[in-house]
């Protein structure tokens with residue numbers, strides 16, 4: 001079992017990571033503190049992640065995927081909770097991927113001005129990223145995460161066994177965030193993932209997966225503890241996401257998955273880092289060879305100018321003008337402000353035509 005703490009003074013909470021934790025879930029938090037406990041999940045999780053815990057408490061099922069992250073669904077959950085007798089002393093459990101944890105955190109932050117919640121993430125992205133850090137969100141009018149709050153859970157309980165039912169493409173997507181942690185702060189993690197990628201995505205060794213999840217949670221915990229509200233170094237976690245988010249939006253959240261967009265975004269950011277003389281050609285080629293061996297999607301037809309325009313809607317860029325997360329080395333990221341629109345256009349042209357541009 002790996003156990004760590006997110007240190008946030010009064011908002012501190014534990015993260016437990018253990019293969020087989022599902023058998024212990026009933027004893028993980030003190031039920032006597034709560035008048036009622038409710039689970040929020042999705043049908044595919046209910047059907048696939050066979051777990052007795054799911055039948056122990058009243059369960060509210062919401063739509064699959066991003067469809068669940070809407071104001072309408074949040075209101076639906078609030079009404080269901082009310083019908084079931086939820087009050088200010090109740091606990092919500094978000095049991096699912098990032099969409100469920102974002103939605104559950106959001107509902108927990110607004111229901112009767114805020115009630116407690118915990119997370120049991122079931123996707124790799126949820127385990128290494130989305131469940132940690134206190135950001136809650138729903139989408140509005142096609143804009144991702146437009147409406148949201150900061151509210152931390154009382155605990156996060158992670159069982160890597162839940163990954164066994166997750167489609168392989170979602171595992172590969174989740175690894176985009178793992179590789180991101182490697183690139184920004186942990187060269188050892190990056191090298192380990194790069195050398196064992198094929199075996200890792202087959203989930204052959206869940207002990208190794210558990211260790212990787214624990215390393216990622218530790219990194220995110222450090223960034224969150226140092227910069228709870230995302231004004232300074234937590235922005236480094238946005239490495240690869242500035243261009244990645246613009247690509248997702250360009251494709252209307254359809255042709256590219258979040259993971260594929262982040263892989264492309266990280267490659268574009270590595271390109272800019274090399275262009276600015278921050279990242280060596282040797283390290284750039286190493287990242288290039290690895291990331292393009294994972295990507296199986298062509299984006300040659302994109303309109304680079306249009307993608308570039310979408311970057312200006314990035315919430316964090318408007319707050320901090322032209323900040324951009326670059327790599328100085330594998331395992332060492334930095335924040336710079338001298339990245340121009342032309343640099344970004346060149347990087348997008350590079351990722352769109354990578355097979356012709358790289359030498």
Ligand SMILES: NC(=O)c1ccc[n+]([C@@H]2O[C@H](COP(=O)([O-])OP(=O)(O)OC[C@H]3O[C@@H](n4cnc5c(N)ncnc54)[C@H](O)[C@@H]3O)[C@@H](O)[C@H]2O)c1
Nearest residue numbers: 042044048064065097098099122123125130135162165166
């Ligand atoms: N709050 C944050 O800090 C943060 C960070 C990163 C991403 N996010 C959000 O996370 C969301 C994406 O989350 P995601 O990638 O986990 O996808 P997801 O939550 O949409 O899950 C994908 C699908 O897989 C199903 N599923 C989940 N676990 C399963 C399992 N173990 N077996 C079988 N099926 C399973 C779900 O029901 C869903 O249909 C986005 O909305 C993104 O904005 C939030």
